[in-house]
Amino acid sequence: MADQISDAVLDAILGKDPGGRVACETLVTTGMALVAGEITTNTYVDIPRLVREVIADIGYDRADYGIDAETCAVLTSIDQQSREIGAGVDKGGAGDQGIMFGFACDETPELMPAPISCAHALVRRLSEVRRSGEVAWLRPDGKSQATFEYDGFRPVRVQAVVLSAQHDDEKDAGLSQEEMREVLLAKVIEPVLREKGFDHDGFERHINPSGKFVLGGPHGDAGLTGRKIVVDTYGGMGRHGGGAFSGKDATKVDRSGAYAARWAAKNLVAARAATRCEVQLAYAIGVAEPVQVFVDSFGTAEGGLSDERLSKAVREVFDFKPRSMIDALGLDAPIFRPAAAYGHFGREPEVVESEGGPLQRFAWEKTDRVAELRTALGI
Numbered sequence: 001m002a003d004q005i006s007d008a009v010l011d012a013i014l015g016k017d018p019g020g021r022v023a024c025e026t027l028v029t030t031g032m033a034l035v036a037g038e039i040t041t042n043t044y045v046d047i048p049r050l051v052r053e054v055i056a057d058i059g060y061d062r063a064d065y066g067i068d069a070e071t072c073a074v075l076t077s078i079d080q081q082s083r084e085i086g087a088g089v090d091k092g093g094a095g096d097q098g099i100m101f102g103f104a105c106d107e108t109p110e111l112m113p114a115p116i117s118c119a120h121a122l123v124r125r126l127s128e129v130r131r132s133g134e135v136a137w138l139r140p141d142g143k144s145q146a147t148f149e150y151d152g153f154r155p156v157r158v159q160a161v162v163l164s165a166q167h168d169d170e171k172d173a174g175l176s177q178e179e180m181r182e183v184l185l186a187k188v189i190e191p192v193l194r195e196k197g198f199d200h201d202g203f204e205r206h207i208n209p210s211g212k213f214v215l216g217g218p219h220g221d222a223g224l225t226g227r228k229i230v231v232d233t234y235g236g237m238g239r240h241g242g243g244a245f246s247g248k249d250a251t252k253v254d255r256s257g258a259y260a261a262r263w264a265a266k267n268l269v270a271a272r273a274a275t276r277c278e279v280q281l282a283y284a285i286g287v288a289e290p291v292q293v294f295v296d297s298f299g300t301a302e303g304g305l306s307d308e309r310l311s312k313a314v315r316e317v318f319d320f321k322p323r324s325m326i327d328a329l330g331l332d333a334p335i336f337r338p339a340a341a342y343g344h345f346g347r348e349p350e351v352v353e354s355e356g357g358p359l360q361r362f363a364w365e366k367t368d369r370v371a372e373l374r375t376a377l378g379i
Helices: 002-014 047-058 083-090 114-131 177-196 253-270 307-317 322-329 370-377
Strands: 021-029 032-040 073-079 098-105 138-151 154-167 204-207 276-283 292-296 350-352 359-361
Touching: 002 021, 002 032, 002 047, 032 047, 047 073, 098 253, 114 138, 114 154, 114 177, 154 177, 177 204, 253 276, 253 292, 253 307, 253 322, 253 370, 292 307, 307 370
Parallel strands: 032 073, 154 204
Antiparallel strands: 021 032, 098 276, 138 154, 276 292, 350 359
């Protein structure tokens, strides 16, 4: 919820001011949302109204859920971006120093690790059956975890699935805890595993393993922007530089660099230059060119290609300067809130209509540089 609020603020600003500088952080807890950060823009956004819209859209519209979009308190504390940081960004430099990673592998059609792909599919399905009314006693909170058995780098089978789903009281649902578990197994877990084609014979299942889950959302556990960075990326399979994404405009290389690194890694695997790889970028604040571009193929490179050669090809084909990444991936447009749920990677690129014209979401998931990489690598 906190990530979606922060990205909704970002989108609202970019929709009117593509050059807006946004670093927006959100805290949500029982009956309250606090939005803080540094924003420099020439437009006005009604942040309290926007916060309420997001909370309502997620599904928290009743006081007994612990936060009600209509009645919760919304506090704001916004300053402008530091002029010293702005001076470096204005000349095209990176908005911060840091290391960013992008990862891809051939375990799934979307070139993502199987466990995180499965986990994201489970929570998407959980949301679908709640919003459609198919499972009417579900409430908005929920989370999943998938454990796979591997043989080397190859996923062999699903070993265990954990699914925790917020629900009405048993008396309101008209079901026992065990009956709820059976419904979630039949309506959520088994359909996802079949659809994904994962071998799941005899897997362990843990559905609301601590018992009832009535108290959830911000009432059960306070939330902060950027608390789920590993869930946002590769589920721990790839490394993470530590910088969160949501609420940050793309001059912050925490976000744009990680997106571009994923774009490069995915194109390398799609080009069959490697079956798995990690692209590492490093930046100095105020400097446009990354101070490092490195590819680790984990020994899976095609035809004896070295990591040094892969790194050189990536440098030739991709321009990792902040302004170049923004232009290539359309990162100065209001496209970010949908990425704040179900992961930023492994999504299908899509074009959506808006008041300002068509927008492309998840452009970093395109495999549009395959031919250029193969030429650069001589394969």
